[in-house]
Amino acid sequence: MAVSSSRDLDSPAAGPAIRLRAVTKTYRNGVPALGPIDLAVGRGEFVSLLGPSGCGKSTALRLIAGLAEPSSGRIEMASQAQRGHSIGFVFQEPTLMPWTSVRGNVGLPLKLAHAPSAEIARRVDAALARVELSDFAEAYPRELSGGMKMRASLARALVTDPDILLMDEPFAALDEITRFRLNDDLLALWRELGKTVLFVTHSVFESVYLAQRVVVMSPRPGRIAADFRIDAPEPRNEDFRTSADYAAQCREVSRALAETGATKVRA
Numbered sequence: 043m044a045v046s047s048s049r050d051l052d053s054p055a056a057g058p059a060i061r062l063r064a065v066t067k068t069y070r071n072g073v074p075a076l077g078p079i080d081l082a083v084g085r086g087e088f089v090s091l092l093g094p095s096g097c098g099k100s101t102a103l104r105l106i107a108g109l110a111e112p113s114s115g116r117i118e119m120a121s122q123a124q125r126g127h128s129i130g131f132v133f134q135e136p137t138l139m140p141w142t143s144v145r146g147n148v149g150l151p152l153k154l155a156h157a158p159s160a161e162i163a164r165r166v167d168a169a170l171a172r173v174e175l176s177d178f179a180e181a182y183p184r185e186l187s188g189g190m191k192m193r194a195s196l197a198r199a200l201v202t203d204p205d206i207l208l209m210d211e212p213f214a215a216l217d218e219i220t221r222f223r224l225n226d227d228l229l230a231l232w233r234e235l236g237k238t239v240l241f242v243t244h245s246v247f248e249s250v251y252l253a254q255r256v257v258v259m260s261p262r263p264g265r266i267a268a269d270f271r272i273d274a275p276e277p278r279n280e281d282f283r284t285s286a287d288y289a290a291q292c293r294e295v296s297r298a299l300a301e302t303g304a305t306k307v308r309a
Protein backbone atom coordinates (compact mmCIF):
# COMPACT_ATOMS: atom_id res chain seq x y z
CA MET A 43 0.00 0.00 0.00
CA ALA A 44 1.27 3.45 -0.87
CA VAL A 45 2.00 5.39 2.28
CA SER A 46 1.55 9.11 2.25
CA SER A 47 2.42 10.72 5.53
CA SER A 48 3.41 14.28 6.04
CA ARG A 49 3.30 17.12 8.52
CA ASP A 50 2.67 19.95 6.14
CA LEU A 51 2.44 23.65 6.57
CA ASP A 52 -1.10 24.83 6.48
CA SER A 53 -2.01 28.36 5.47
CA PRO A 54 -0.15 30.36 8.13
CA ALA A 55 -2.86 32.94 8.74
CA ALA A 56 -6.03 30.88 8.84
CA GLY A 57 -7.13 27.34 9.49
CA PRO A 58 -7.00 25.15 12.55
CA ALA A 59 -3.97 24.68 14.78
CA ILE A 60 -3.99 20.92 14.14
CA ARG A 61 -5.66 18.92 11.39
CA LEU A 62 -5.59 15.15 10.94
CA ARG A 63 -6.76 13.85 7.59
CA ALA A 64 -7.55 10.11 7.36
CA VAL A 65 -4.69 9.35 9.73
CA THR A 66 -3.93 5.73 10.62
CA LYS A 67 -1.18 4.09 12.61
CA THR A 68 -0.26 0.43 12.48
CA TYR A 69 2.76 -0.50 14.57
CA ARG A 70 5.56 -2.67 13.20
CA ASN A 71 4.24 -5.67 15.10
CA GLY A 72 1.04 -5.37 13.03
CA VAL A 73 -1.09 -3.77 15.78
CA PRO A 74 -3.57 -1.40 14.11
CA ALA A 75 -3.61 1.26 16.82
CA LEU A 76 -5.48 4.15 15.29
CA GLY A 77 -7.86 5.35 12.66
CA PRO A 78 -8.57 6.36 10.13
CA ILE A 79 -9.39 9.59 11.93
CA ASP A 80 -10.17 13.10 10.75
CA LEU A 81 -9.92 15.83 13.34
CA ALA A 82 -9.49 19.59 13.32
CA VAL A 83 -8.56 21.50 16.48
CA GLY A 84 -9.08 25.25 16.26
CA ARG A 85 -6.49 27.76 17.40
CA GLY A 86 -6.92 28.44 21.09
CA GLU A 87 -9.45 25.63 21.45
CA PHE A 88 -9.46 23.20 24.41
CA VAL A 89 -10.32 19.75 23.09
CA SER A 90 -10.39 16.52 25.06
CA LEU A 91 -9.81 13.11 23.50
CA LEU A 92 -11.76 10.58 25.54
CA GLY A 93 -11.60 6.87 25.00
CA PRO A 94 -11.01 3.47 26.58
CA SER A 95 -7.57 2.17 27.45
CA GLY A 96 -5.61 1.12 24.36
CA CYS A 97 -7.80 2.91 21.80
CA GLY A 98 -4.87 4.90 20.45
CA LYS A 99 -5.15 8.23 22.30
CA SER A 100 -1.44 8.41 23.17
CA THR A 101 -0.61 7.27 19.66
CA ALA A 102 -2.61 10.20 18.26
CA LEU A 103 -0.72 12.67 20.50
CA ARG A 104 2.64 11.16 19.57
CA LEU A 105 1.83 11.49 15.87
CA ILE A 106 0.80 15.12 16.32
CA ALA A 107 3.98 15.85 18.28
CA GLY A 108 6.05 14.31 15.50
CA LEU A 109 7.37 11.60 17.83
CA ALA A 110 6.07 8.96 15.39
CA GLU A 111 4.90 8.96 11.78
CA PRO A 112 1.42 7.98 10.61
CA SER A 113 1.10 4.83 8.49
CA SER A 114 -1.19 6.74 6.16
CA GLY A 115 -2.94 10.07 6.04
CA ARG A 116 -1.69 13.57 6.73
CA ILE A 117 -1.15 15.76 9.75
CA GLU A 118 -1.18 19.48 9.13
CA MET A 119 -0.10 22.01 11.71
CA ALA A 120 -0.22 25.78 11.86
CA SER A 121 3.12 27.25 10.83
CA GLN A 122 4.52 28.04 14.27
CA ALA A 123 3.84 24.55 15.59
CA GLN A 124 5.54 23.04 12.57
CA ARG A 125 8.88 24.17 13.95
CA GLY A 126 8.59 21.81 16.87
CA HIS A 127 9.43 24.46 19.50
CA SER A 128 5.82 25.35 19.51
CA ILE A 129 4.49 22.13 20.97
CA GLY A 130 4.61 21.43 24.69
CA PHE A 131 4.02 17.83 25.80
CA VAL A 132 2.90 16.81 29.28
CA PHE A 133 2.99 13.08 30.03
CA GLN A 134 1.11 11.07 32.64
CA GLU A 135 4.36 10.60 34.53
CA PRO A 136 6.07 13.91 35.37
CA THR A 137 9.39 12.41 34.03
CA LEU A 138 11.57 14.78 36.06
CA MET A 139 15.32 14.17 36.28
CA PRO A 140 15.98 13.22 39.93
CA TRP A 141 19.52 14.58 40.00
CA THR A 142 18.67 18.19 39.35
CA SER A 143 16.43 20.81 40.91
CA VAL A 144 13.02 21.96 39.75
CA ARG A 145 14.80 24.92 38.14
CA GLY A 146 17.15 22.57 36.25
CA ASN A 147 14.25 20.39 35.10
CA VAL A 148 12.07 23.24 33.93
CA GLY A 149 14.94 24.94 32.12
CA LEU A 150 16.00 21.80 30.24
CA PRO A 151 14.18 22.53 26.93
CA LEU A 152 15.79 25.98 26.80
CA LYS A 153 19.20 24.58 27.71
CA LEU A 154 18.89 22.01 24.92
CA ALA A 155 18.03 24.89 22.56
CA HIS A 156 21.25 26.68 23.72
CA ALA A 157 19.35 29.69 25.08
CA PRO A 158 21.54 32.21 27.01
CA SER A 159 21.58 31.50 30.74
CA ALA A 160 20.03 34.87 31.69
CA GLU A 161 17.09 34.15 29.40
CA ILE A 162 16.75 30.64 30.82
CA ALA A 163 16.62 32.04 34.36
CA ARG A 164 14.03 34.64 33.41
CA ARG A 165 11.76 32.23 31.57
CA VAL A 166 12.04 29.51 34.21
CA ASP A 167 11.07 32.02 36.91
CA ALA A 168 8.05 33.10 34.85
CA ALA A 169 6.96 29.50 34.16
CA LEU A 170 7.31 28.53 37.84
CA ALA A 171 5.28 31.57 38.88
CA ARG A 172 2.53 30.54 36.44
CA VAL A 173 2.18 27.12 38.09
CA GLU A 174 2.66 28.53 41.62
CA LEU A 175 5.92 26.71 42.23
CA SER A 176 8.29 29.66 42.69
CA ASP A 177 9.07 28.72 46.30
CA PHE A 178 10.28 25.29 45.19
CA ALA A 179 12.64 26.32 42.39
CA GLU A 180 15.68 24.90 44.21
CA ALA A 181 13.93 21.76 45.50
CA TYR A 182 14.67 18.31 44.07
CA PRO A 183 11.89 16.16 42.61
CA ARG A 184 12.02 13.75 45.59
CA GLU A 185 11.00 16.66 47.86
CA LEU A 186 7.81 17.35 45.90
CA SER A 187 4.28 15.94 46.21
CA GLY A 188 2.67 14.29 43.18
CA GLY A 189 0.73 17.45 42.37
CA MET A 190 3.86 19.61 42.64
CA LYS A 191 5.78 17.26 40.35
CA MET A 192 2.99 17.63 37.79
CA ARG A 193 3.15 21.42 38.17
CA ALA A 194 6.88 21.25 37.45
CA SER A 195 6.18 19.12 34.39
CA LEU A 196 3.60 21.66 33.22
CA ALA A 197 6.08 24.51 33.78
CA ARG A 198 8.64 22.63 31.67
CA ALA A 199 6.08 22.33 28.86
CA LEU A 200 5.23 26.04 29.11
CA VAL A 201 8.78 27.38 29.37
CA THR A 202 9.26 27.57 25.59
CA ASP A 203 5.91 29.37 25.25
CA PRO A 204 4.43 26.79 22.85
CA ASP A 205 1.28 27.49 20.83
CA ILE A 206 0.01 23.97 21.42
CA LEU A 207 -0.09 21.95 24.62
CA LEU A 208 -0.51 18.17 24.22
CA MET A 209 -1.44 16.54 27.53
CA ASP A 210 -1.55 12.77 27.95
CA GLU A 211 -3.62 11.88 31.02
CA PRO A 212 -1.51 14.26 33.09
CA PHE A 213 -3.59 14.06 36.28
CA ALA A 214 -4.64 10.40 36.17
CA ALA A 215 -2.31 9.29 38.95
CA LEU A 216 -3.25 12.10 41.35
CA ASP A 217 -5.76 12.04 44.18
CA GLU A 218 -9.10 13.65 43.44
CA ILE A 219 -8.58 16.82 45.49
CA THR A 220 -5.24 17.53 43.81
CA ARG A 221 -6.73 16.69 40.44
CA PHE A 222 -9.64 19.13 40.87
CA ARG A 223 -7.23 21.86 41.91
CA LEU A 224 -4.98 21.22 38.91
CA ASN A 225 -8.03 21.15 36.62
CA ASP A 226 -8.96 24.64 37.81
CA ASP A 227 -5.40 25.91 37.55
CA LEU A 228 -5.05 24.50 34.04
CA LEU A 229 -8.28 26.22 32.97
CA ALA A 230 -7.05 29.51 34.42
CA LEU A 231 -3.75 29.13 32.52
CA TRP A 232 -5.59 28.29 29.31
CA ARG A 233 -7.80 31.37 29.67
CA GLU A 234 -4.81 33.57 30.37
CA LEU A 235 -2.41 32.20 27.76
CA GLY A 236 -4.84 31.29 24.95
CA LYS A 237 -2.99 28.12 23.96
CA THR A 238 -4.48 25.32 21.92
CA VAL A 239 -4.88 22.33 24.26
CA LEU A 240 -5.42 18.70 23.29
CA PHE A 241 -6.03 16.79 26.51
CA VAL A 242 -6.24 12.98 26.63
CA THR A 243 -8.20 11.37 29.44
CA HIS A 244 -10.15 8.25 30.41
CA SER A 245 -12.43 10.31 32.59
CA VAL A 246 -15.80 11.51 31.32
CA PHE A 247 -16.06 13.85 34.33
CA GLU A 248 -12.68 15.43 33.72
CA SER A 249 -13.23 15.87 29.98
CA VAL A 250 -16.63 17.54 30.40
CA TYR A 251 -15.31 19.81 33.14
CA LEU A 252 -12.30 20.98 31.17
CA ALA A 253 -12.97 20.93 27.47
CA GLN A 254 -14.88 23.06 25.04
CA ARG A 255 -15.19 19.95 22.87
CA VAL A 256 -15.09 16.30 23.90
CA VAL A 257 -14.10 13.91 21.12
CA VAL A 258 -15.12 10.34 21.98
CA MET A 259 -13.01 7.55 20.49
CA SER A 260 -14.03 3.94 19.86
CA PRO A 261 -11.93 0.97 21.01
CA ARG A 262 -8.78 0.07 19.04
CA PRO A 263 -8.14 0.95 16.31
CA GLY A 264 -9.49 4.24 17.65
CA ARG A 265 -11.86 6.20 15.48
CA ILE A 266 -13.95 9.22 16.29
CA ALA A 267 -17.33 8.04 17.51
CA ALA A 268 -18.80 11.35 18.70
CA ASP A 269 -17.84 14.99 19.02
CA PHE A 270 -19.60 17.05 21.71
CA ARG A 271 -19.53 20.80 22.21
CA ILE A 272 -19.70 21.40 25.96
CA ASP A 273 -21.99 24.15 27.04
CA ALA A 274 -20.78 25.78 30.26
CA PRO A 275 -20.68 29.17 31.92
CA GLU A 276 -17.31 30.92 32.06
CA PRO A 277 -15.27 30.64 34.14
CA ARG A 278 -15.99 27.01 34.99
CA ASN A 279 -15.81 26.33 38.69
CA GLU A 280 -17.31 24.32 41.54
CA ASP A 281 -20.78 25.65 40.68
CA PHE A 282 -20.50 24.07 37.23
CA ARG A 283 -19.01 20.85 38.64
CA THR A 284 -22.01 20.40 40.92
CA SER A 285 -24.68 21.59 38.46
CA ALA A 286 -27.45 19.55 36.88
CA ASP A 287 -26.23 20.80 33.51
CA TYR A 288 -22.77 19.31 34.08
CA ALA A 289 -24.30 16.00 35.20
CA ALA A 290 -26.54 15.90 32.13
CA GLN A 291 -23.61 16.51 29.75
CA CYS A 292 -21.55 13.83 31.53
CA ARG A 293 -24.44 11.39 31.06
CA GLU A 294 -24.66 12.19 27.37
CA VAL A 295 -20.92 11.70 26.85
CA SER A 296 -20.99 8.48 28.93
CA ARG A 297 -23.78 7.15 26.78
CA ALA A 298 -21.80 7.85 23.60
CA LEU A 299 -18.79 6.09 25.13
CA ALA A 300 -20.92 3.07 26.05
CA GLU A 301 -22.35 2.94 22.52
CA THR A 302 -18.83 2.43 21.15
CA GLY A 303 -18.71 -0.83 23.12
CA ALA A 304 -15.90 0.63 25.21
CA THR A 305 -17.46 -0.32 28.50
CA LYS A 306 -18.12 -3.96 27.60
CA VAL A 307 -15.87 -6.51 29.26
CA ARG A 308 -13.66 -8.08 26.64
CA ALA A 309 -12.34 -11.62 26.72
Ligand SMILES: Nc1ncnc2c1ncn2[C@@H]1O[C@H](COP(=O)(O)OP(=O)(O)OP(=O)(O)O)[C@@H](O)[C@H]1O
Nearest residue numbers: 069071073075094095096097098099100101102262
Ligand atom coordinates in the same frame (compact mmCIF):
# COMPACT_ATOMS: atom_id res chain seq x y z
N1 LIG B 1 5.36 1.14 20.19
C1 LIG B 1 4.33 0.30 20.06
N2 LIG B 1 4.48 -0.88 19.41
C2 LIG B 1 3.44 -1.72 19.27
N3 LIG B 1 2.20 -1.51 19.74
C3 LIG B 1 2.00 -0.36 20.40
C4 LIG B 1 3.04 0.62 20.60
N4 LIG B 1 2.53 1.66 21.29
C5 LIG B 1 1.24 1.37 21.51
N5 LIG B 1 0.91 0.17 20.99
C6 LIG B 1 -0.40 -0.48 20.98
O1 LIG B 1 -1.29 0.38 20.28
C7 LIG B 1 -2.55 0.43 20.91
C8 LIG B 1 -2.88 1.88 21.26
O2 LIG B 1 -1.99 2.31 22.29
P1 LIG B 1 -2.06 3.77 22.93
O3 LIG B 1 -1.04 3.82 24.02
O4 LIG B 1 -2.01 4.78 21.87
O5 LIG B 1 -3.53 3.75 23.55
P2 LIG B 1 -4.18 4.69 24.67
O6 LIG B 1 -5.59 4.91 24.24
O7 LIG B 1 -3.36 5.89 24.90
O8 LIG B 1 -4.14 3.74 25.93
P3 LIG B 1 -4.09 4.13 27.50
O9 LIG B 1 -5.31 4.94 27.75
O10 LIG B 1 -4.13 2.82 28.21
O11 LIG B 1 -2.83 4.89 27.73
C9 LIG B 1 -2.47 -0.49 22.13
O12 LIG B 1 -3.00 -1.73 21.78
C10 LIG B 1 -0.98 -0.60 22.40
O13 LIG B 1 -0.66 -1.83 22.97
